[in-house]
Amino acid sequence: MSRLRTRLAGGVAGLLALLAVADPALAHGGAVASSRRTVTVPTWLVLMTGGAAVGASFLLATFVTDRAMVRAVDGWRRLAPGPGRLARGAAKAVGVLGLVAVLAVAAVGPTENNAAVLFVWVGWWAGYTMTTYLVGNSWPGVNPWRTLAGLLPTLDESYPDRLGSWPAVLALLALIWVETVSPITDDPRPLAAVVVAYTLATLAGATVYGADTWFRRADPMARVFRYYGAVAPVQRTGDGLSLRLPGGALSELRVGDDSEVAFVVALLWATTFDGFVSTGVWADIAGTVRAAGVPLAPVYLAVLAGGFGLFLGGYRLSSRVARRTGDTYLSTATVARRFAPSLLAIAAGYHLAHYLSFLLSLAPAIVVLAATPLSTPPQVPVLPLPVWFDLVGMTAILLGHVLAIWVAHATAYDLFPGRLQAVRSQYPFIAVMVFYTMTSLWLLAQPEVTTP
Amino acid sequence: MSERDAAAEDVPGRSEQEATAATAGPTHVGTGPGPLEGGFDPPASADVFECGYCGRPFAEEDLLALHRGHAHSDQLSEPEQAAFEAAYETETGEMRRFQLKAAGLVVLLYFLLLMVYALV
Ligand SMILES: [Zn+2]
Numbered sequence: 281m282s283r284l285r286t287r288l289a290g291g292v293a294g295l296l297a298l299l300a301v302a303d304p305a306l307a308h309g310g311a312v313a314s315s316r317r318t319v320t321v322p323t324w325l326v327l328m329t330g331g332a333a334v335g336a337s338f339l340l341a342t343f344v345t346d347r348a349m350v351r352a353v354d355g356w357r358r359l360a361p362g363p364g365r366l367a368r369g370a371a372k373a374v375g376v377l378g379l380v381a382v383l384a385v386a387a388v389g390p391t392e393n394n395a396a397v398l399f400v401w402v403g404w405w406a407g408y409t410m411t412t413y414l415v416g417n418s419w420p421g422v423n424p425w426r427t428l429a430g431l432l433p434t435l436d437e438s439y440p441d442r443l444g445s446w447p448a449v450l451a452l453l454a455l456i457w458v459e460t461v462s463p464i465t466d467d468p469r470p471l472a473a474v475v476v477a478y479t480l481a482t483l484a485g486a487t488v489y490g491a492d493t494w495f496r497r498a499d500p501m502a503r504v505f506r507y508y509g510a511v512a513p514v515q516r517t518g519d520g521l522s523l524r525l526p527g528g529a530l531s532e533l534r535v536g537d538d539s540e541v542a543f544v545v546a547l548l549w550a551t552t553f554d555g556f557v558s559t560g561v562w563a564d565i566a567g568t569v570r571a572a573g574v575p576l577a578p579v580y581l582a583v584l585a586g587g588f589g590l591f592l593g594g595y596r597l598s599s600r601v602a603r604r605t606g607d608t609y610l611s612t613a614t615v616a617r618r619f620a621p622s623l624l625a626i627a628a629g630y631h632l633a634h635y636l637s638f639l640l641s642l643a644p645a646i647v648v649l650a651a652t653p654l655s656t657p658p659q660v661p662v663l664p665l666p667v668w669f670d671l672v673g674m675t676a677i678l679l680g681h682v683l684a685i686w687v688a689h690a691t692a693y694d695l696f697p698g699r700l701q702a703v704r705s706q707y708p709f710i711a712v713m714v715f716y717t718m719t720s721l722w723l724l725a726q727p728e729v730t731t732p
Numbered sequence: 733m734s735e736r737d738a739a740a741e742d743v744p745g746r747s748e749q750e751a752t753a754a755t756a757g758p759t760h761v762g763t764g765p766g767p768l769e770g771g772f773d774p775p776a777s778a779d780v781f782e783c784g785y786c787g788r789p790f791a792e793e794d795l796l797a798l799h800r801g802h803a804h805s806d807q808l809s810e811p812e813q814a815a816f817e818a819a820y821e822t823e824t825g826e827m828r829r830f831q832l833k834a835a836g837l838v839v840l841l842y843f844l845l846l847m848v849y850a851l852v
Contacts, residue, residue, distance in 0.1 A: 325852060332841050339834040345827060347802070609780065609789045611773035697790075697799035699827050 323725050327718040330674070334681045334717045338710045341689045345699045350690050354531045362520040368421055375424035379475075381653075386472035390656040394468035395649035400475075401465055402642045406635035409508060413628040416521070417509020419502060425479060426495055426502075429486035439489045444539035445497055449546050452500040456550045457584050460557055461577045503543060507533070510621065511628045511683075527683045530621040531690055538613060542592055544620045548627040549591045553584055555634050555723040563729045595623075598708035606696060606705025618695055619709055622687035626713065629680015630720050633673035637665050673724050681717050685710070794819040 344350060363371070378399075386396035412419065420426065455478075458464065464471040486494040495502040509515075510533040515522050535541055556562055557580070569579050599616035606615075644661040688709055692702035774780045774789045781796040782789050785804045790796040800808060801816030808816065 322852065325848065328848070329845060332845055336838050336841055339838050342834050343831055607791045607795070609772050609774040609791055611771055614771035614773075696795075697802050698795050699823055700830060701795060703830065 323722065326674075326725060327721050330678060330717045330721045331714045333678055334685070334714050335710065337682045337685050338689075338706065338713075341685055342703050344689065347693055350693050353525060354528045354690050356525055356528060357515075358523040359517070359519075360521045360523060362516065363421070371418065371421040372424075372427045375422040376427050378422075379424040379479075383472055383475055385653045386468040386475065389468055389654050391468060392656050393645075393649060393660050394471075395646070395653040397464075397466060397468050397471055398642065398646050398649055400471060402639055403646055406639040407643075409505070410632060410635070410639070412505045413508040413511040413631070416512040416514030416516075417505050419505035419509070420495075420516075423495070423502065425482045425486070425499075426491060428479075429483055429491040429494070432483060432487050434486070434490045435488050436490045437488050439493045439497055443498075444537050445503070445543050446539045447498040448500045448503050449539060449542045451498075452504065452543065452546050452550060453584060453588060455500065456553060457581055460554070460584075461580050504547060507544060507547060507624050508628055508631075511624055527625050527687050530624060530687045531694065533621045533624070535617045535620040537617070541595070541616050541620045544623050544627075545592045545595055546588055548623055548630070549588045551627065551631050551634050552591075552720065552723065553587055555630075555720070556587075557583075558728045558730075559723065559726040560729050561726070594712060595620075598712050601708035602705045605707045606692075606701055607698075608696060608701070608705065610695065615695075615705075618691055619688055622684040622691060622709070625683035625687055626680045626716065629676045629678075629683070632676040632680070633720065633724055636672060636676065637669055640669075641665055670724070674721060677717060677720050677724065681713055684713060794822065798823065 382396045382400060384396075385399075386394060389396060458474060462470055462474070464474050482494070482499060485498055488494075489498070510530050511527055512529070513524050513526050515524055515529045535544060557566075566576060566579070570576055596612065596616060599619065600612045602615050602619070603610060603612055608615075641663045644663050648657055648661055688706050689702075692705050693699075696702040696705060772789055774791075778791065780789045781791070781793050783796060783799060783803075785800065785807060788799065790799060797812070797815040797819040800812055801820065
């Protein structure tokens with residue numbers, strides 16, 4: 281027991297060492313962020329430092345070769361009682377009332393500065409999503425569509441297995457597309473229409489295939505929160521809650537088939553795409569395209585689909601290369617499935633980086649608008665954020681990657697009997713992670729512009 | 733603690749983990765017992781070393797020996813045990829050399845960045 285403790289202490293020291301390596305990068309990133317307008321340190325150097333920090337984290341992780349310790353870290357848990365009946369009932373009520381309130385305010389509230397619009401995008405899509413990976417996934421308890429579906433009869437048709445989770449992948453990409461091309465991010469009426477459409481489709485699906493099957497397989501939102509929730513420290517178990525180390529539960533997330541791998545990649549791509557279409561580079565491209573008389577909606581769709589294909593193809597290719605560098609006969613599909621959970625840590629880190637300043641700066645606006653949902657206040661308060669706040673986003677990106685490196689390391693040790701083999705199998709994934717770190721740091725460093 | 737001790741202690745730690753793993757999900761395809769789930773795809777032309785206990789294919793004899801030692805430690809015959817220990821010993825040496833290079837690379841990265849920051 282004391283030996284295990286020494287090992288755990290060693291592991292913690294190792295993790296701290298990883299952070300220490302990441303640290304100089306952060307300090308420099310901060311310098312850059314605070315002087316971005318006067319440009320003393322160029323962006324390429326921030327990217328290089330970020331990439332180097334991720335690469336160094338991988339090299340340091342290779343010093344952890346003790347299988348028992350790797351498992352002990354991921355297996356660490358403390359049990360706590362689950363929420364009682366009252367709490368579960370309250371969560372359901374909050375969910376359903378929230379949905380009704382959003383629909384009502386979006387339908388009849390003011391068209392400018394509508395509280396429902398702010399609540400959906402800032403409160404829910406940015407803020408609530410953060411709680412699912414920072415704390416734990418409470419969506420199965422809150423999900424108003426699940427509660428409503430429970431009131432409806434069910435036909436219990438058997439779900440067509442060959443569809444896998446592709447409906448969820450398509451639905452997620454479709455929602456992202458609608459979000460970027462339609463005015464639903466500031467106009468409440470179309471937002472209400474989209475929410476009604478989603479409600480009808482979801483309730484119809486749950487009625488035909490049964491609520492459990494529908495929310496487990498086809499519903500995109502339930503899966504988004506389930507996957508993000510696997511990164512979180514609080515996990516639901518059969519008999520209550522268990523407290524884990526962040527990312528510890530990722531080793532137990534079963535990504536069952538190609539369509540589920542595609543969903544993980546789509547989740548990562550969704551936030552990246554959202555970041556990309558608000559850069560100046562994209563504004564220039566979109567401006568040119570529009571000047572040429574091409575409608576923008578299909579162009580957005582093409583970029584969304586093309587980028588997703590590129591991400592998925594890149595990940596598949598890495599898995600194929602990993603099969604060779606890892607000298608294993610595991611199939612490419614198996615390698616892709618087993619390493620997919622590590623991408624979720626990256627997706628969570630990038631989500632936090634992308635949305636935290638958005639959430640904090642608009643948080644006072646939500647409070648003010650929620651107090652008077654049906655009238656337009658003369659002024660909407662916005663919290664000004666200090667310039668150094670960019671540093672928090674960069675930290676989130678790097679921490680997501682460091683966590684992903686640890687998860688990939690643990691996965692490789694779980695998959696492969698050889699220690700060196702486990703290290704080598706990660707080469708392509710690490711290369712991709714270094715590249716993605718630099719991409720996301722670049723996206724974060726771009727000043728946000730309003731695109732056509 | 734030496735790597736040898738770590739390997740010896742690996743066994744109880746693992747079986748405990750696997751008791752929870754059976755319900756929780758990880759399959760331990762490479763090292764421990766778990767469903768095969770058709771996850772292998774050995775090339776037709778290459779050498780395949782198959783585990784006599786569970787049928788998993790490996791690309792090298794040493795990897796098979798390591799797999800047997802990690803996954804079927806309580807069933808090994810004398811020669812299999814000896815093969816595991818030999819393979820583990822060899823691998824420990826390789827791992828040490830790799831870690832030496834990794835440490836060198838980290839230091840190199842660090843100083844390269846320091847120099848770049850000094851120049852920019
Ligand atoms: Zn075997």
